[in-house]
Amino acid sequence: MVLSKFLMCLLYIVTGLPLCCRFGAAACRQYSSSSGYPNVSLSSPLPGIPKPVFASVDGQEKHETRITTLENGLRVASQNKFGQFCTVGILVNSGSRHEAKYPSGIAHFLEKLAFSSTSQYGSKDEILLSLEKHGGICDCQTSRDTTMYAVSAEVKGLDTVVSLLSDAVLQPRLLDEELEMTRMTVRFELEDLNMRPDPEPLLTEMIHAAAYRGNTVGLPRFCPVQNVDKIDRKLLHTYLRSYYCPERMVLAGVGIEHEQLVECARKYLLNVKPVWGVGTPDKVDRSVAQYTGGIIKMEKDMSDVSLGPTPIPELTHIMIGLESCSFLEDDFIPFAVLNMMMGGGGSFSAGGPGKGMFTRLYLNVLNRHHWMYNATSYHHSYEDSGLLCIHASADPRQVREMVEIITREFIQMAGTAGEMELERAKTQLKSMLMMNLESRPVIFEDVGRQVLATGKRKLPHELCQLISKYIKGISYRISPISQLTSRPHSPAKMVVCLACTGSSGRTSDVSWRRLCGYVQQGLTYSMTAPLTLVCRGVVCQWALELQSCVCCIEFSMVTLMLFFICGE
Template identity: 85%
Template sequence: MVLSQTCIMLEGTKLLELKLMFSTTLIDEDNGCDKNQHTRTIYERWSLASRNLRSGECQFKMATHMARFRSWNRAHSFGIVAYRRYSSGGGYPNISLSSPLPGMPKPVFASVDEREKYETKVTTLENGLRVASQNKFGQFCTIGVLVNSGSRHEAKFPSGISHFLEKLAFSSTAQYGSKDEILLTLEKHGGICDCQTSRDTTMYAISAEVKGLDTVVDLLADAVLQPRLTDEEIEMTRMAVRFELEDLNMRPDPEPLLTEMIHAAAYRGNTVGLPRFCPADNVEKIDRTLLHTYLKSYYTPERMVLAGVGIEHEQLVACARKYLLGKKPVWGASTPGNVDRSVAGYTGGIIKAEKDMSDVSLGPTPIPELTHIMIGLESCSFLEDEFIPFAVLNMLMGGGGSFSAGGPGKGMFTRLYLNVLNRHHWMYNATSYHHSYEDSGLLCIHASADPRQVREMVEIITREFIQMGGTPGEMELERAKTQLKSMLMMNLESRPVIFEDVGRQVLATSKRKLPHELCELISNVTASDIKRVTTKMLRSKPAVAALGDLTEMPSYEHIQTALSSKDGRLPRMYRLFR
C-alpha cells in the first residue's frame, strides 16, 4: 500500500493553507520488513498531522477576529493577510474617522444659558449667615464654612490661637466622639475634610458625594460650633504645633519663614504683621478657656459664609436653615464688642535672622549654602481698582528657580528670568509675590544666592524695582495679561478652588465677580496703569527680610537709598583694608 503526498486545504477561505507532508512508504510483504513497525510510523505521522490541523484552525479563528479590528493596516500574521477596515463600514468605504459621513444631518448640541451656567447665588439668613453656591456638573460637591477670623485678629490674645484651631478642627464634637468617627462617617459618602487658616480667614471644607449633603452640612455645623476641645486634644495639638515649628526651621525652602518675616517687617506689630504660626513661647499659654473666649468673639453668624460648589442653591439654603440657623455654640452667647477692627498700618522696616544654612539640605544632592533676601513695597488691597494692575505687574515680573520644572506658559520671558536668572548664573532663585488683604497689600521679590554675592544680589533686586517704574513694552504686557488670564481660568477648573474663590469673595464683599468679568478687567489694563501703580508703590518705605549668612548684607538705609535713586544702585562702600 502506498501513502502518497497529501494536501489538506481549509475550504471556503484563501487566507490559510496548511500543508501536511508525509513520505511515501512501500510496504512489501515479500521483503521481510516488520509490518508492525511501519504501521506505528504511519499512525504517529497521522497523529502529528491532526494536531497541526487543529492548531491551524485555532490560528485561523484568531486571525479572523483580529482582522475585524478597525485599526489594522495591511498586516501579515500567522501567514494571513488582513486589510484595514474603516469605522464607517461597507456602506461608506474609505472614509476616515475624522471625516463626517455624507448625507448625515449635523449634530445639534444642547446649550445652557450663560448667566445660569456661571451665576453665583447668595442668600442671607435671618441670623446674618450668608449662603453662597455655584452649581457644577458632577456627582461630588465641595461644601465649607469660611470665617472672618485669622492671625490678624489676635491683637487682644496671645498669637497662635488660629494655628491651634486649625489643628483642632474636625476633632471630637457634641455628636461625634472622635476624629476617627468623623472620618468614618465621611468615608460612607466618599468624603474628605480639611481646615486651613490664613492671616484673615479660617476655612473648614468637606468634599463628598452630592447625595450626602445633609450629613456634610450637619457635620460642618457640629465641627464649627460645637467642638469639645478636650484636654487630651489640646495637648496633642501642642505637640503637633511644636513639630511644625521645628519642621519650618529645617526645610530647604525657607519661603514660609521669609513670608512671616516680611509681614512682620512691613506691618510692625499690627494686624497682618502678627505671627501666623504660634510662637514657641505661646504654645503652653493657649488652653480651652482662651480658645472659647476667642471663639465667642469671632465665630458669629454675621462673620461666616456657608459656600458650596456642585450643589443646587435651594438645597444648600434648606440645609443651612436646618442645621446652622438654630444651633447654639458650645461657648455660649457671642460678644461681638471684643472684635478687633484695626486697619492695617504699613510701617516698613527690616528683620534679619543669622542662620547657618550649610546643613539644611543633606543627602546625595545637597542644596548649596544660600542666603535668602526678600524685599517688598506696599501695594493695595483687593477691594481697590488698582488690584488688577498690581496682579498684572506681579505676573510681568514672574520669576522662579534656576532649576524649577515647567513648560510652555511657565514664564521664561518674564523680567526676573530675562534680566536676573539668565544674566547672573550665581543667582539660585528670583521670584515675585503679591499678598493682598482687605485694607493693604505687599508686593515683594524673593532672591537667593551664595553668601559672598549678597550685596550684588540686593542691588540687582533694587534695580528691578526701579525699572518697574518705566513704561512696559507692548509685547511683555500682553504676554503678562494672557498668562494671568490663563492661570486664572486653569485654576478655576478645580472644584475646591472655585469653592475658595466663591467663599472669600462673598465673605469680603457679599458678592462674586465672575471669571469673565475678571478677564475683561485684566484685558483693560494698560501700560499707563502699570506705570501709575508702580510710581505710587515706589514711594513707600521698603520692607526687608534676610535669612542666612548676612556678613555681606547691606544696611537698611543703603537699600532705602537705592530704591530712592534713579538707577537702583547701592551707595559705594570704601574700605581701608581689603
C-alpha cells in the first residue's frame, strides 16, 4: 500500500501531470469532497437528536441529605443526584456480631437467601424479570455490623423497587429447597476461601477472632462448616424476629426526590407485618466489643492448590495490629490519615501516579528490602472499637527481620511526622473520598451507614474540612500507642497473626519452633524498653509446648499478643 502510493507520487513528479489526468476522474473521486455523502459539521448538534441535558459543576453540594422518621421508627434518608437512575435499599443493624446467642453463620445464610421467593414473587427469576423492565439489578451484602439490601433501577420504577425491597426483607418464604441450595453455596464459598492463594481474607477473619476473642466483631463472619446443617427456617425466623424491626432499619435512596421515597415507604413499609411476627427489643444483643487478644492455630496445606503448573510460592504472611478507635470518636479522622500515611502495597502492582509510592511502607519497607513481597496497612472501624493492622509477606527465612521491620513501623507512629508526608496523606485521603463518592452506589452506602449509625450524615465537604483541620500539630494525635496507653480502662495491645502457605504445606526447612522463635526475636529486637515474658497458659497443647515462643510480651503499657496460622 505504501509502495504503490510512493510510485504514484514519483510518477506525478516525473510527468508533471495530476493523477486524474493519468488515470481518469475515477482515480481521485474517492479522495475528493464531491461525493454524495452529506457534509455534516461536527461542531453543531446532529439533526433530529434530542438536546442533551448536562449537570452543572460548581464545586458545591447540590443536594443535602434529608431524613424522615416514620411512625413505626423506620428512618427514610435520601439524597437527590443528577441522572435517570437511582439506587434504593434497606440497611439493617444486624450482622455476625449479633450472633452470640445463635449459631454463627446466620448472617451469611441471610445474604445468600436474599431476593429469593417472597409472598409476591414465586422465585428469584420473577424478581429479576420485574427489575429488567426498569433496567434494574439487585444485591445483598452483609458485614460484621450491617446487612444491606440494594436495588439500582430507573427512577420511574421507584414504586416497584420499594415494593420489592419490602417483600424481600419482610416477606421471604425461606423454602426448604432454597435452604438446601444455600447450604451448598455456603459450603462452596468456604472451600473457595480456604483454597485461595491470597490469604488476606482469611487473615482478616482470623485477626478479628484473635483481637476480639469470642465476642461481637470477633465472631466469624462466614458460617463455620459445623453450623451449615444447624441453620433452618425456625432458627432464621427467631433471629429475624429480634433484629429485623423498623427501628433498626434505614430506607436509603440516591437519585430520587425525598417526598416520593417517603410516600413509597409509607405505602409498603409502614403497616406491613413480617412473616415471623413482631419482635421484642429486649432480646437484642447490645454487647460492647471487648478487645482481648489471643492465640489461635490453623493447619493449612496448599500443596494441591495452584492456578497453573507453577506451584504457589512458599511465603510467610504476618499481620500485626492494635486497637484503634470507633468511627464515632473524634480520633477516627486522625486514624484514617495515619492509615493513608502508612499506605503500602505489593512489591509489584500495576498503576500510575497517585497509588501511594511515597507512603511509609513503600519508602521504609518495600523499597529498602527487596525480599519483602507485600506490606499493606488496613484500618477496620466499628461503632465501639477499631483495629489498625499491617499485613506483610516474605520468605519464611526472613520472618525475624520482617517482624522487626513491621513492629518498628508501629513504634515510629509515635514519633514526629513530617509536614510534607502529612499533607500528602491528607490530600490522598480527600482525593480517595471524593473519587469514591462519584459513584451512586457508594453514595447510597455512605448515606445509609451514616444514618443507621448516627442518625445523620456528614457531607463530603464537611469531612474534607475535618481532614484539613488537623494539618498542624497532628503528630501527637496520630500516635495510636500513646493514645491507647492513656486510656484508663485498658492498656494497648498488639495482635500478631502469622500464616505460612506453600507448595509443600511446610515452610521449607524452617521448623515452626524456630519460626515462632524468629517472631519473638523480631519483636524483642525492635523494642527499646526491657521485656518481661509471661506465659499465657493457653488451652492448646501446641501452644503449651512452645511456652516462651508463644507468649504474651509485656513492656511498659504495651502488650503484644501472638496469633498463629501454621502449615501442616
